[in-house]
Structures are given as structure tokens and as C-alpha cells.
Amino acid sequence: MGQVSINENVMDLTPDGPRLKGMRCKECNNHVFPMQSGCPKCTSDNVEEVQLGNKGTLWAWTIQGFPPKAPPYLGEANPEKFKAYGVGYIELPGQLKVESRLTISDPTQLKSGMMMEIVGEAIGEDENGNELVTFAFAPTD
Amino acid sequence: MSDDVAIVGIGIHPFGRHEGVSGMEQGAIAIRKACEDAGISWNDLQFAFGGSVAAGSPDHMVSQMGLTGLQFINVVNGCATGGSALISTFNTIKSGAYDLGVAVGFDKHERGAFRVQTGKQGERDWYGGSGMALTTQFFGMKINKYMEDYGITQSSLAKVASKAFRNGSKNENAWRRQAFGEEEVLQSQMLSYPLTQYMFCSPGEGGVALVLARADKAHQYTDKPIFLKSAVVRSRKYGSFEVLAPSLALDYADGPTVDASKAAFEAAGIGPEDIDIAQLQDTESGAEIMHMAENGFCEHGEQEKMLADGETEITGRLPVNTDGGCLANGEPVGASGLRQVYENVLQLRGQAGKRQVPDSPKVAYTHVYGAPGISGVTILSA
Numbered sequence A: 001m002g003q004v005s006i007n008e009n010v011m012d013l014t015p016d017g018p019r020l021k022g023m024r025c026k027e028c029n030n031h032v033f034p035m036q037s038g039c040p041k042c043t044s045d046n047v048e049e050v051q052l053g054n055k056g057t058l059w060a061w062t063i064q065g066f067p068p069k070a071p072p073y074l075g076e077a078n079p080e081k082f083k084a085y086g087v088g089y090i091e092l093p094g095q096l097k098v099e100s101r102l103t104i105s106d107p108t109q110l111k112s113g114m115m116m117e118i119v120g121e122a123i124g125e126d127e128n129g130n131e132l133v134t135f136a137f138a139p140t141d
Numbered sequence B: 001m002s003d004d005v006a007i008v009g010i011g012i013h014p015f016g017r018h019e020g021v022s023g024m025e026q027g028a029i030a031i032r033k034a035c036e037d038a039g040i041s042w043n044d045l046q047f048a049f050g051g052s053v054a055a056g057s058p059d060h061m062v063s064q065m066g067l068t069g070l071q072f073i074n075v076v077n078g079c080a081t082g083g084s085a086l087i088s089t090f091n092t093i094k095s096g097a098y099d100l101g102v103a104v105g106f107d108k109h110e111r112g113a114f115r116v117q118t119g120k121q122g123e124r125d126w127y128g129g130s131g132m133a134l135t136t137q138f139f140g141m142k143i144n145k146y147m148e149d150y151g152i153t154q155s156s157l158a159k160v161a162s163k164a165f166r167n168g169s170k171n172e173n174a175w176r177r178q179a180f181g182e183e184e185v186l187q188s189q190m191l192s193y194p195l196t197q198y199m200f201c202s203p204g205e206g207g208v209a210l211v212l213a214r215a216d217k218a219h220q221y222t223d224k225p226i227f228l229k230s231a232v233v234r235s236r237k238y239g240s241f242e243v244l245a246p247s248l249a250l251d252y253a254d255g256p257t258v259d260a261s262k263a264a265f266e267a268a269g270i271g272p273e274d275i276d277i278a279q280l281q282d283t284e285s286g287a288e289i290m291h292m293a294e295n296g297f298c299e300h301g302e303q304e305k306m307l308a309d310g311e312t313e314i315t316g317r318l319p320v321n322t323d324g325g326c327l328a329n330g331e332p333v334g335a336s337g338l339r340q341v342y343e344n345v346l347q348l349r350g351q352a353g354k355r356q357v358p359d360s361p362k363v364a365y366t367h368v369y370g371a372p373g374i375s376g377v378t379i380l381s382a
């Protein structure tokens, strides 16, 4: 029983925390997350898988105030126990803006442009009792 | 542009929740009413386009409407499903293939926010599983950023919702017919900051049908034909900020609404200043505000003053969502875009009753936006 990635095709769980796997287009340097087989910017299929950056700035955000439907949600969906969480887009320099959970759920503590970095967040359990970990972004300071 | 295609009959099944009535039955009822309005029978229709996302294949309704052998084509196109059925009907008549047809849209969704499952087969759905993949989050993020960028306040969000319910209270086919003040809207549960419960529409049920005919034959069916000047659907381009996107490009581009709007105005040969009444996608109240600018009716940020001055009220300079919009009617995806056209036809005919826009409006506009980044626009004239 340990911690496992919510999906190894999109995220590796390293000793330094989660690392996202994206697509880079070798023709135009466009990035997309998660990996896909063609580039929506230039239409080329000459693409490779790359690790995305782990730090960036907050571009847009909201607070998820009600429990998402389960399925598909793997976290706490019981309205009595549900805790609100932030969701936002973080701009990763030179790559893309990635949508992510945020560790902050208080609107007064979120501001566009703030520096954030990726961290792991336990979301549920798999069929073997391992803790499933997804990614979230947290303020750097 | 010539008047090629006219709307000669309209029918609606009330929006809301209808226990024991299937989505398809609601579509069939709408068709019967539209045929009655046009003074025709199902037998007379040469073709049909039907749209539904969650309530079955529309063409199956021929077994209850009548097995006349007509050409019946199903359309599924995200939130522009109803609008796409209308465009297909419009183009079929314009092409000369047929003279008389019907566009029908209906739906019946489960309660609560749309359930979106995105995983590849055999893989864990990490996106929905992690608590993203909610359309409500996109709308919260987009308006939150927009308010920051253009100085729109939460009070404006409440004004839009309050107007929707006030207009809905004058619409016998609306789901929510109770007027709410701004304060009640602001005090309702915060669902996706800065948007509260009463600022969001809900998935619902309903059906709408529109009978279209060649314009030069329209007077056989009605003494008040309404001409469809343009009908356009556009998908998203690289760099636009769309619903259900795990990543966005660093570059920023306008969304499909801007493209659809420009194309529709160009095809109709008119501009935003010529529009007397508009039905704009209001999945939540911020969407109506952003769509006012994206469709060319004002500059970004001007909405704050327009709302304060009541310019989008039924009695204002540019009435918006006169039937209560999605906020008061709910959003049965297959029917939603057609409901907007239904309302505009009523308004242009002067048959909108308690919510009739004064001074005989002549030109009317509809706009839908939704998953997966698609927009549809129509322009009608009396």
C-alpha cells in the first residue's frame, strides 16, 4: 500500500512531487496537455512527449463550491463532508496554461499573476488500497 | 441579401421538468403545434432535421408522427445541436432541394450539473476524477477573469439574473417564473466563485419546432412570415479559452462567438447597430455580459453602465433575453437554440404578450455557446 499516480499516462509521481506529461510539437514548439498525437496549432503529427514545468503563474481561477458528481469524481462527493477547492489555469512559461486543482479555496487568498508550484494531492483509493494522487498547484511562498 | 427562407410555423413544449413525458414526446408536441401554426399537417413536410443530445434519436419520432417516408436527419452538435438542426433546414431550402421542412430540437437531462466523463476507455478518468471537467468551473473562471480585466462587478451579475427571472415571470412556457431581487440572487449558495446558484441555469427539459419554407411560398402558410437572414455555426480556433480544456495555449485568440457573429452579420449584410432585440447564451449571468461584447453589441467593460441604465430590459435600447433566457428556461441542449428563435419570431410578429418589446421590433438576433467550444448565431427580420 503506497501512493500511486491517478493516471500514469498523464502524470508521474516522483520523489520531488508530481510531474505532468505533455505534448510538444517538433515543427512549431506548441505544447498541449495531456499528450496527444497531433498539433492543433500547425496540424503536424511530428510530436513528442515532454515533461511540463512545475512552476508558473495563476492566470484564471474559481472555487468549486459543490461536490462534483461521482462518477467521475474520485474525491469526497458527500455534501456533508465535501470541502470546497480552488480550480485554475497556471501559465507554465514557454509551454502552456494547465488546468489544475488549487490548494487554496479562500477567494481572498487567490490573485491572478501569483507564483504557484505543483504538489501532490490524495484524492481517493484504487482497487488495491493504494492512495491515488492527483496534482494541484500551491502558492510558492 | 435576398429573402430566401422564411419561418412560417412555430411550436414549443413548455420548458422545465415533466415527470412521465419523454424528451421525444416533448419534441413531437412541439412539431404538432408548429404545423398547426403554419396550417399544415405532418404529411405536408418534405424533410426534417432533429436535434437531441440526451433524449434519443429524433428520427424515431416518425413512428408516432406518421410514417410518411420523409427525409429525416439527426443532428448532434454539442450545445449548438438545435441551432445546427436549424442551419441544416435553412441550407436545404436555400439549396433548392426542398420547399418545406421542419427543424425540431428537444432534450431531457438528469438533475444537477452536467455529468462529463472524459476518460479514454480502459484508463482511469483523471480529469473528472480530480474534480475538474465541470462546465460550471469554466464559466466561473472566465467571468472572474473578465471582471478583473474590465471592471464588471458582482452587482451586474445579479442584475442579469434578476432580469431573467423577471422576464421569465411573464412567460407561460418558462421553467422559473418567480421573480427574484438582486439581493436574493447574491445571497444564494456560492457554486463557482463569483457565481451563485441563482446566477446559473440548470439542465432541464423542453422541445421546440420551427417550420421553414421557401420565402416566395411563405404566404401560403402565414400572413406574417419571418425571414431567416443568416444562420451560422463556428467551432473554436487555436488559442481561444474554452469549456472543458485541460490545457490552453499561451497565445490568446477570440472564441467562436466572435467568429460566428461576424459571419452572421456579413451574410445578412447588416451590423450590430441594426439589431432591435437579442437572445444571448446565458448559461450563467456572466455569460450574458461577456456575450454582449463578443457579439459586437458593445465594447468590453461597457456592460456595467448598460446594465445600470437598464438598456437590456424589455423596455430598453437593446432588450436581451426577453423570454428569461436559459436562466429562467433551463437548458435542454437540443432545444435551447431553437427556443431563442421561437421567442424572436413571437416578438417580430408582435405576439409576445406581456413581454412584448415595444415599437414593433424588425430585426432580431440569437446566439448560443457551449461545449466543446462551439457557437451558433441567427439573424431574423420581419
Ligand SMILES: [Zn+2]
Pocket (backbone or CB within 6 Å): A025, A026, A027, A028, A029, A030, A039, A040, A041, A042, A043, A044
Ligand atoms: Zn505544431
